Amino acid sequence: MFRSYLRAVAVPFVVIASLSLAACGGSAAPATTAPASGGGTGASAAEGAVKATLKEFTITLAPTSAKAGAVKVDATNAGTLPHELIFVKSDLAADKLAVKDGNVDMNALKAAGTIAQFDAGKSASGSFTLTAGKYVVFCNIAGHYVGGMRTTFTVE
Numbered sequence: 001m002f003r004s005y006l007r008a009v010a011v012p013f014v015v016i017a018s019l020s021l022a023a024c025g026g027s028a029a030p031a032t033t034a035p036a037s038g039g040g041t042g043a044s045a046a047e048g049a050v051k052a053t054l055k056e057f058t059i060t061l062a063p064t065s066a067k068a069g070a071v072k073v074d075a076t077n078a079g080t081l082p083h084e085l086i087f088v089k090s091d092l093a094a095d096k097l098a099v100k101d102g103n104v105d106m107n108a109l110k111a112a113g114t115i116a117q118f119d120a121g122k123s124a125s126g127s128f129t130l131t132a133g134k135y136v137v138f139c140n141i142a143g144h145y146v147g148g149m150r151t152t153f154t155v156e
C-alpha cells in the first residue's frame with residue numbers, strides 16, 4: 001500500500017522534471033547577427049573624377065592633377081557652412097589672387113569651372129573642359145578664400 005503510493009507520486013514528478021529540463025536545453029541562444037563589415041573603401045568614385053572635400057576653411061583635392069580634357073569633379077561639403085568651388089587658370093600661388101572686399105576679385109578672372117554654392121553635408125559635381133596649365137581652386141563665399149579655402153590644381 002505504501003510502496004504503490006510512492007510510485008504513483010514519484011513517477012509523474014520524474015517525467016515532468018525531465019520534460020522541463022529538455023525544454024530548457026532546447027531553447028537555443030538567439031543567433032548573433034554579425035554586423036556587415038565595412039569592407040574597405042567600397043565603391044570608388046567614377047574613373048578619372050577628382051574628389052574635392054570642402055570644409056571650414058580648407059579645400060582638399062584628390063588627386064591634385066588631371067589630364068587635359070573633360071575633368072569631372074565630385075565635391076563633398078564636409079563642413080558646417082555652404083561652400084562653392086571655382087577653378088581659375090592661373091600660375092599664381094593659391095593665396096596670391098587679387099582680393100577685393102574680402103573676396104577674390106573675379107573681374108579680371110575667368111572661371112574655368114564652377115560648382116555653385118551647396119549646403120553642408122551635401123555633395124555636388126561638375127564636369128569641366130580644362131586645358132593644360134595650372135589652376136587655383138577656391139571658394140569665394142565671403143571671407144572663405146581669405147580664411148584658407150584655396151588650393152592649386154594642375155592639368156597636364
Ligand SMILES: [Cu+2]
Binds near residue numbers: 141144149
Ligand atoms: Cu566656402
